[in-house]
Amino acid sequence: MARDQIVYDKKYDVIVCGGGTSGVAAAIAAARAGASTLLVERVGSLGGQLCFSGPPGFAFAHLFNPLGEQDAGGIIEEIHSRMLKEGHALPHLKPEHRLEAGYTFSYVDPDWFSITIFQMMEEAGVELLLHSLVVDVTKEEEKVTGIVVENTNGTVVIEGKIVIDCTGEGDIAVRAGAPYEYVDRNTVQPHTISFTMDGVDWEELMDWIHQNPDQLVWFEHTLPHWSDERKEEAHQKALEFYKTCKDPAMFGEMMGFIDFHKMGLETGEWHEFSGVGFFITPREGGHLQAHMQHSSQVPFVLTDDAWDLTKGEIECRRQNAIAIKFFRKYIPGFKNAYLTRMCPEMRLREGRRIMGDYRLTRDDVAEGKEFGDVIGKSHFKAGAHHTVDKNTIAQVEKVCPKDGGSYDIPYRCLVPQKAENLLVAGKHVSTDRDAYLRYLHQTMITGQAAGVAGALCSKKGVSPRELEGDVSELQKILKEQGAILDGTH
Incomplete structure (x- = not known):
């Protein structure tokens, strides 16, 4: 009624x-x-x-x-x-x-x-x-x-x-x-649910990055109108930054982990909908957390259909569970990391x-x-x-x-x-x-x-x-x- x-x-x-x-x-x-x-x-x-x-x-x-x-x-x-x-x-x-x-x-x-x-x-x-x-x-x-x-x-x-x-x-x-x-x-663009992990050993992670700078990718590393020479120059600057930067906050994001991603797809321990990486979130007292924005990506979900939205919420959480386990098992510095925040709803792109x-x-x-x-x-x-x-x-x-x-x-x-x-x-x-x-x-x-x-x-x-x-x-x-x-x- x-x-x-x-x-x-x-x-x-x-x-x-x-x-x-x-x-x-x-x-x-x-x-x-x-x-x-x-x-x-x-x-x-x-x-x-x-x-x-x-x-x-x-x-x-x-x-x-x-x-x-x-x-x-x-x-x-x-x-x-x-x-x-x-x-x-x-x-x-x-x-x-x-x-x-x-x-x-x-x-x-x-x-x-x-x-x-x-x-x-x-x-x-x-x-x-x-x-x-x-x-x-x-x-x-x-x-x-x-x-x-x-x-x-x-x-x-x-x-x-x-x-x-x-x-x-x-x-x-x-x-x-x-x-x-x-x-x-x-x-329609895929939607995602972000989550945050704390307990990261940033020193261990930074040591690994300094030794493996080519394993990261710069999320928006070049502008579309740049020449090939300029793109290569930017790439070399990024590699040098990855090898020498001591402060993880300066990275803003850490994307790629190329070989880990490839291995995860081969073993079935990473889902096929996104790459591996995260953004860095500031917390009080200079503390940092790892914020995973792209670890779940759900396509074919219309935002004007509640049935679609429901399916997307379910699938995002399935993918996030896979990502959390993968980070703990393979990514340097994440062995003792733990989930602190799972966003309550999808980010609708x-x-x-x-x-x-x-x-x-x-x-x-x-x-x-x-x-x-x-x-x-x-x-x-x-x-x-x-x-x-x-x-x-x-x-x-x-x-x-x-x-x-x-x-x-x-x-x-x-x-x-x-x-x-x-x-x-x-x-x-x-x-x-x-x-x-x-x-x-x-x-x-x-x-x-x-x-x-x-x-x-x-x-x-x-x-x-x-x-x-x-x-x-x-x-x-x-x-x-x-x-x-x-x-x-």
């Missing part, structure tokens, strides 16, 4: 659906811009992938383009600076062999990240509603007027002037009638993309395109799709912005078609598949912009689509909040 709807007695300027990386940035930004803001999250934690289902602060790994220019700032940089000061983050580490990779190891402690986010919510005056699932919107024709929430109280209707979909999968935008694109089950008033494309990325309605920047390559060995879909050729620079993200990507008073932020903003803005720094950039835009629309009494006519005030506030909208190549 359906439950009666309860109409909540408070109306908000901005309602943010989802408390992941995009949602927390959106809520903080909206509240700071003067909007009464409600953030609704289905679990009891904030931070999404960054604190409980994904990599250890991976959002902070792409704040600088290959020219060394910082192109991601605002709330994401504020969080990193705050956590670094408190001893819960690594600095922007830039080993020589990666100076032009547009990739740093500015990782954070995922548990302290969650604590930091809760503190910032309270400081900004964001109202939270946790353990609550947004299941629908209320509408007047195409105009969204609020949300419908299911929680222990019942079915609750909450009114809002502007609703921001930060669910990661575009669930709310779809329910509001916005069009979207998605791939099929055979093409690919879902719907909600079609907006502009669709960012692969060509835009390659060109390093600039837009008059820029709300943020990125340099992350297009076509960087994960695959697994069993997935026979060919790798798409990756392209980076020309000359190692950055490209603009336009505001119109956040404004969904066929829905009013609605914004989207996070990995489901409007792009083609290759330009997919799924990386966590990108989700926080679009989240902050959506939050400020929502606050402005509420204040001015206009729709997000009407705001497209003049984004100057939006850009001004974003810059005041530290966002980077210009000044890069």
